[in-house]
Amino acid sequence: MATKRASKRAYSDDYLKFGFTSIVIEGIEKPQCVICLKVISAESMKPFQLKRHFEKEHPTYNDRDVSFFQRQSQSVKKSRLDTTGQTAITIRAAVEASYVVSLRISKSKKPHTNGEELVLPCTKDIVRIMIGADAVKKLSSLSISDNTVQRRIQEMSEDIKNQVVEQIKQxxxxxxxxxxxxxxxxxxxxxxxxxxxxxxxxxxxxxxxxxxxxxxxxxxxxxxxxxxxxxxxxxxxxxxxxxxxxxxxxxxxxxxxxxxx
Incomplete structure (x- = not known):
């Protein structure tokens, strides 16, 4: 007996008038309320179900226009840690930069403390002078301490070793x-x-x-x-x-x- 396959619904900007934005969890796009931050199932990505949640849970927001929900949506995306949020993008960039700096320290055979004691202060000075003081704040999430650099180098070394082992296997x-x-x-x-x-x-x-x-x-x-x-x-x-x-x-x-x- 053939089973009925559930159709996947994509998020529409029209859903914002019901107070819902979207969030990606484990590769699945789901609706998220910008008021109570509740995430509901992907199967509930339907206008009548989103409207029902909005009217039942947040009746006091019925007179708000779409611009209000747009501001709420932007605030939610900046604060949350999903793959589409600005915070997650900043964290991923900081982690990547940490690996790049650790690799350069390793190649130059310099002490691991150079990252925190020399590289980061110099980078902040360059960014402040050439770009501006506001851009320096983004560097606060960059971790290149002695222990972090050591751990990054070990992780990269183990990854290279695993790649070599896989090539030997073939x-x-x-x-x-x-x-x-x-x-x-x-x-x-x-x-x-x-x-x-x-x-x-x-x-x-x-x-x-x-x-x-x-x-x-x-x-x-x-x-x-x-x-x-x-x-x-x-x-x-x-x-x-x-x-x-x-x-x-x-x-x-x-x-x-x-x-x-």
Whole structure:
């Protein structure tokens, strides 16, 4: 038996005379009352239902003209946090700017505190002189503190790593290069580079860097690489199996592949 499909109604500017604007929630446009801020279902996006709410809940506003509801609608859109509101647009822009500044700090290898202590004050001075004092207020939502910059860099690093892993997964073959080095505190570091095929071309990327906490024997190196692939076993199952074959040669231990069922 065929089911009746409910038709989707789009918001019309004519609904504003009933005191309703629109709001997007989880990709669905719904009517919102500009007086009580109540959001009703998308199926209620009908003139008679909107009018019924208006006459029942707000009878004292019957004599107001459309310009009043337009002002109310603009006020609601400025204050709310939906995807179409001015506040949400400002927040998204501030977050994007925070990532861009954090990326530049990382590329320049400067202290993370430079964002809050140098970049932001300089930006405010430039904006105040060249644009005006009112524009400086928009920079108050920009967060580039020491901890924020560190967190942004970690998030971007993890995203890049995930992109590389996805490209490795699609590659028919790849090669790992292992390099051991020490930092300024004489702590041993294991650095892994990978070469694979992407879009019919060879591509080389830095995969990860992990400290060798205790010893630098073959089994210690293998365990670090094995841990990385184990966390991504569902995406790199074939690579993980090949890694254990490499273990039997590099470490001198019998070949063993755990049961992944």
């Amino acid at each position: 590659s028919p073959i790849f090669v790992l290069q292992l390099d051991e080095s020490t930092d300024v505190s004489s702590c041993a570091k294991l650095m892994i580079y990978v070469r694979y095929i992407h879009d019919s071309n060879f591509k080389e990327e830095f995969l990860f860097c992990q400290p060798l906490d205790f010893q630098t024997h073959g089994i210690d190196v293998f365990n670090k690489v094995d841990t990385f692939f184990c966390k991504r076993r569902s995406r790199l199952e074939k690579s993980w199996s090949c890694l254990h074959r490499w273990r039997s040669f590099y470490v001198g231990k019998p070949f063993w592949v755990p049961d992944t069922r």
